[in-house]
Amino acid sequence: xxxxxxxxxxxxxxxxxxxxxxxxxxxxxxxxxxxxxxxxxxxxxxxxxxxxxxxxxxxxxxxxxxxxxxxxxxxxxxxxxxxxxxxxxxxxxxxxxxxxxxxxxxxxxxxxxxx
Numbered sequence: 669x670x671x672x673x674x675x676x677x678x679x680x681x682x683x684x685x686x687x688x689x690x691x692x693x694x695x696x697x698x699x700x701x702x703x704x705x706x707x708x709x710x711x712x713x714x715x716x717x718x719x720x721x722x723x724x725x726x727x728x729x730x731x732x733x734x735x736x737x738x739x740x741x742x743x744x745x746x747x748x749x750x751x752x753x754x755x756x757x758x759x760x761x762x763x764x765x766x767x768x769x770x771x772x773x774x775x776x777x778x779x780x781x782x783x
Contacts, residue, residue, distance in 0.1 A: 696770035699760040702728040
């Protein structure tokens with residue numbers, strides 16, 4: 669009898685979860701980066717009177733909207749409770765938080781589903 673861990677063959681469900689997780693991870697990082705760029709834009713606008721980067725807020729808004737969709741898609745596929753889903757959705761609104769939450773959620777999903 670072998671004591672080595674056995675590799676399971678990915679099922680259709682785990683493939684869909686892995687795909688949703690990848691989309692979520694990409695958008696979590698993208699949202700986090702655009703939020704930091706938005707923070708720089710706000711400092712430039714209100715700290716230095718430079719209002720030439722008003723489009724950054726619009727881009728972040730669209731990126732965040734896609735992040736919401738991809739996060740909901742993952743949450744539904746892995747059946748997160750409502751509080752975890754809402755917390756993950758809100759992570760894209762606090763600078764640097766999306767990076768930490770993305771790591772925590774990715775670790776949890778990979779552990780729970782063997783991805």
